[in-house]
Amino acid sequence: MKLYIVGFGGGSRDGMTFAAEKAIQKSDLIVGYTVYAELMKKLFPDKEFYSTEMRREKERVLYALRKAENKTVALVCSGDAEVYGMAGLAYELSWEFPTVELETVAGVTAALSGGALLGAPLTHDFAVISLSDLLTPFDKIENRLRAAAMADFTIVLYNPSSKKRADHLKKACGILLEYRSPDTVCGAVRNIGREGENGTVMTLAELRDYSADMFTTIFVGNSETKIIRGKMVTPRGYKDV
């Protein structure tokens, strides 16, 4: 049968694509991380759900693959199905389930929905980096921060903080400040597409002392990013053509 790995955006129907909605409607069973499964239950109250807590990703994906041998299953991810989502793991574990067809259904990741809320920070080249060192050594993260800062990418930081790593954002800003002006325009977005959604524009120096939580996405402008009408905007150059 079939396993859809579906990115559903922020959690409201508005942030979801028609294809994501269709894939979930076609599925007999919806599998996901508890917090996200709860969001989907509100939109699809008649569906059967199976959810597990964080850090149980492998178990959850194996469960979805096993069930997909006999029914149509949607493995749901917030934002996009790929970007720090479950699509990669589903493919990695799919060897043992040759009869299950996999289909990735893309969604609006926090870089895009958060960017839209802030204005238009991502109009030019950008890099997306997770500050979580649960699965990636911090020196690899540091290398990527340096490279992105040096080459003047606009940078989007996912997972800027958690209980275990409260100082990662401060550390990351310290690295970026070696290459970028403290006045670089930055932004933080919380609870994108959910209740309590809000975006704040600040400088890189201010970002260093910003207190992010695990539902925050961070934006660091490139050298040309500016504030226009209170919004964070990166010019692409069209204006001067």
Next chain:
Amino acid sequence: MKLYIVGFGGGSRDGMTFAAEKAIQKSDLIVGYTVYAELMKKLFPDKEFYSTEMRREKERVLYALRKAENKTVALVCSGDAEVYGMAGLAYELSWEFPTVELETVAGVTAALSGGALLGAPLTHDFAVISLSDLLTPFDKIENRLRAAAMADFTIVLYNPSSKKRADHLKKACGILLEYRSPDTVCGAVRNIGREGENGTVMTLAELRDYSADMFTTIFVGNSETKIIRGKMVTPRGYKDV
């Protein structure tokens, strides 16, 4: 009144978010690049449209802003509204239109929809780079390619080719090959979300000789990206936890 800058995805209703559909429905006038306006006309046949050709971005956005002084207007972009789209320019030009409220509506950019088609290349940190040197000097593009290659980002290349710059992809691959193995798993996706949509997986050495057009998006894996069941998959590390 209001100007929505709307990313509509690939061009089908499936690839569009509910919010994008709503914003277009609420608008009295839809403004866009001719090719994209034609796609939207099929989905919204009763709407009034205004379109201009490529390279007329400033004129088009000024027209949309001017009209938005008296009615609700949607400025439509393929993919996302920000990523190489019109949201930045709309903000830049909005100074002269203080009564016009702007709202960016995010969409699924080609990196995400193309990635989904290829499998799951974007599960870890990635960089998005346009190879178009119309508005960006090529040495800046080259710097970004080097930085992204060095720090082992998965890389997505937009605008890999056009009539004027047929050799940009070859040049870019040459730069990447200084840092990355010729066996690096790569992918190319054409006409995402439109008729004739197709994805191909290949090596970086093969990509160097690949003939891309302006509707192609290119994916270069990181050092861990592999082929699983014919798909391009970047592991994030969950499997080995």
